[in-house]
Amino acid sequence: MGRGIRELEEKAGLLRRDVIEMTTEAGSGHPGGSLSSADLLAALYFEVMRHDPSDPGWDGRDRFVMSKGHAAPALYAALAESGYFPREELLTLRKLGSRLQGHPVRGKTPGVEMSTGSLGQGLSMACGIALAAKLDGKDHRTFCLLGDGELQSGQNWEAAMFARHHRLSRLTAFVDRNRLQINGLTEDNMSLDPLPEKWRAFGWNVIIIDGHDMAQILEACRKSGLSERNPTVVIMHTVKGRGVSFMENNPEYHGKVCKPGEEAESALAELGRRRI
Numbered sequence: 001m002g003r004g005i006r007e008l009e010e011k012a013g014l015l016r017r018d019v020i021e022m023t024t025e026a027g028s029g030h031p032g033g034s035l036s037s038a039d040l041l042a043a044l045y046f047e048v049m050r051h052d053p054s055d056p057g058w059d060g061r062d063r064f065v066m067s068k069g070h071a072a073p074a075l076y077a078a079l080a081e082s083g084y085f086p087r088e089e090l091l092t093l094r095k096l097g098s099r100l101q102g103h104p105v106r107g108k109t110p111g112v113e114m115s116t117g118s119l120g121q122g123l124s125m126a127c128g129i130a131l132a133a134k135l136d137g138k139d140h141r142t143f144c145l146l147g148d149g150e151l152q153s154g155q156n157w158e159a160a161m162f163a164r165h166h167r168l169s170r171l172t173a174f175v176d177r178n179r180l181q182i183n184g185l186t187e188d189n190m191s192l193d194p195l196p197e198k199w200r201a202f203g204w205n206v207i208i209i210d211g212h213d214m215a216q217i218l219e220a221c222r223k224s225g226l227s228e229r230n231p232t233v234v235i236m237h238t239v240k241g242r243g244v245s246f247m248e249n250n251p252e253y254h255g256k257v258c259k260p261g262e263e264a265e266s267a268l269a270e271l272g273r274r275r276i
């Protein structure tokens with residue numbers, strides 16, 4: 001697509017503003033992990049992935065699985081900004097009859113590849129998609145975004161072993177390594193470190209980046225598509241609640257939204273307000 005770094009950073013900013021507005025309007029949702037993943041989603045949907053909003057089922061599209069399904073607001077913002085559905089619909093998040101459920105639902109929301117939300121299952125789904133493509137001789141790529149807290153679920157490591165065994169080289173997993181989960185620090189709940197060594201032990205190529213540096217994200221996406229044999233994991237060091245000072249590194253905002261009024265206005269002022 002050829003978009004520059006600055007334009008992609010601006011897109012990420014738009015996604016963050018939409019996350020705040022839609023979760024505040026809904027009165028519920030998960031803003032913290034949505035904000036930490038906005039840069040990656042901007043890179044994928046506006047530069048890296050092949051996809052067509054006018055034809056969500058296009059066979060040649062790249063596939064994206066949002067394993068950390070609670071970060072659905074960021075995904076919905078990216079889909080709306082891409083043109084899968086009107087942006088005004090974002091304000092229907094979590095409302096009765098809305099196509100935008102609290103977690104992504106395949107077949108309900110245009111552009112959503114898999115229904116996710118039960119943490120630890122998304123990578124297995126992505127493995128199935130990638131294996132099907134390989135067996136069918138298709139060249140599309142499969143991307144999967146994982147929360148670091150969900151790596152405490154054992155199914156991920158079975159999927160990691162499966163991906164290496166089947167040489168799913170067109171599969172790239174991203175770990176949103178913000179080190180926080182719903183009840184505090186990941187390392188206090190169940191330590192994940194040394195995380196890169198764990199992935200390497202399962203036979204994956206490992207790339208470690210600053211998950212808020214757009215140039216590093218794009219370079220990681222490029223490098224992850226070069227392997228001829230092994231899957232790749234990109235460990236992104238991120239900040240939960242990125243862009244809103246009172247949310248940053250605050251586990252309360254895993255599933256707590258801004259209060260309407262002064263708090264929401266303060267968050268939007270930091271991000272640069274844009275009304276949906």
